Amino acid sequence: MSIRVVVVDDHALFRQGVTTAVGSQLDVVGEADDIESGIAVIRRTKPEVVLLDVHLTSGSGIKIIEALADELPATRYLALSVSDAPADVLGLVRAGARGYVTKRIGGADLIDAVNKVAAGDAVFSPKLAGFVLDTFTKPAPPAADNEDDEINRLSPREHEVMQHLARGYAYKEIAAELHISVRTVESHASAVLRKLQLTNRHELTHWAATRRLV
């Protein structure tokens, strides 16, 4: 049984393109072009995965995640955008999105990403991996040092996985490279995602805010 997907994006052409590209493998059960209709469609169809545009005309996609977080905890979100403004991407990941890809992604890769998200895994585009590395390799501010240090730092293995993701490696390639199983790579990625969502690094938001579009 194929995974049920809702596409929320304000460009009809893009929604159409996604539906065409993934329609053979995934079950696109609904489309919406703004926050309100997005919430309504997701509520009605209860999809497993929502492909969510970072920027909607009526505001950030974050609002959809926040509005439905308690009501539909099983629904997972994969963020998409044209541009990689770190502040926006970070916002969605922190709100609960399981990953981020750019709209340039090919059909096969998108299907793969949706499958991963549906299985509860994290999806890192090279951009998002680079962003994570940039955030976590900076020296932590003194205030953050004494509390939850685990959360504020990547383990060497996680760091390695992120580096390979940024270099353009797929999970399978990373597994072969590091002599670990694909499952282990996935769990490292999920751990990094969790840290990204929980970290209290002050400069995380600051970093994102001061950077322009990458």
Added chain:
Amino acid sequence: MSSTRRFVADEPLALGVASRLAGRLGASPAVVRVAFLLLGLAAGVGVAGYLFAAAVLAGREEPPARPVLLRHNLAVVIGTAGALLLVESFLHAVPTTLLWPAGLVAFAATLAHPTLDGERSEWRAMVARVAAGVILMIAGFLTAVASGPDLASLWQAIAAALILLVGIGFLLAPFLQDLIDSADRERRDRIRAEERSDIAAHLHDSVLQTLTLIQNRASDPQITAALAHHQERELRKWLYAESDESLPAQSLRPALERAAEEVEDQYLTIVECIVVGDSELNDAASAVVGAAREAMINAAKFAEAPMISVYAEVSTTQLVVFVRDRGVGFDVERVPTDRRGLSDSIQHRVERFGGAATIRSAPGAGTEVRIEMPPA
């Protein structure tokens, strides 16, 4: 008396004579009321006229009101002035000094009132203002004359001057306003037109050209994607006024990103460039950027891959750049002679500064070039 709006609105105030007369004359009720008021002050002529009109009109059907026109209003003003003249010459009962100027001011104010009647065109508003201004100036003149022998009486002179000034103001205000408005509008229009032609020129040189190219090469998805990506980047740069390419890059991150963009443009491929950290662009770092650029060009030329991944990590301990493609790959041991550039331009370039470059590749498994540089 509660409000001017009540006064102006076409509702009967007393017996409804003024509004009914106004309807028949095609004048503003306000003007007719002022006329009755002034004539009433002149030995009660207005009061008599009002009662007479009330008696005559009583019980009659009102014909549909004539449209309120400026010339009807002016006719009422002139008629009232004539009646006042007659009353004065026969009865000497008009308190001249006050009545004339006060009356004229009242008419002027009524005429100039912007809500006098609903749909007054700009032209008519202007004429009304001119009329009001002229009437006020006459009033001022009359005041000055009326004060006659005791011109020394200061307040009258001041009043006259003020009234004159207000009259001139009425005359000139709309013209000045128009002048300012039109100058403003013209400047805004000109700026808008310039912006528009700027945008049109830019879109023509960039987006439209690219769209045409894409139409012609629609059969080649890779070139189409590269063209679209290139255009997207350029348009984004233009829209958000990103870094000026004519300036030399100040640090490693922009230098590497720019190298990636240049390769994208030159070879119509897609280079995804991720840089973590940043450092000063010294000779060693420049050599790394140059080597990475060569690696990208090699990948673009020979790999036949849809995309090239570039990842650079800059820290205090090292500088490392990976250039990777998932293309055809090659046997590193048997580099064909035409690919000598690989070792010359990549390895030798960084070795001079104490760095190193290693190439991993195998036929069918893509290529990855790793370029390292120890800290300065």
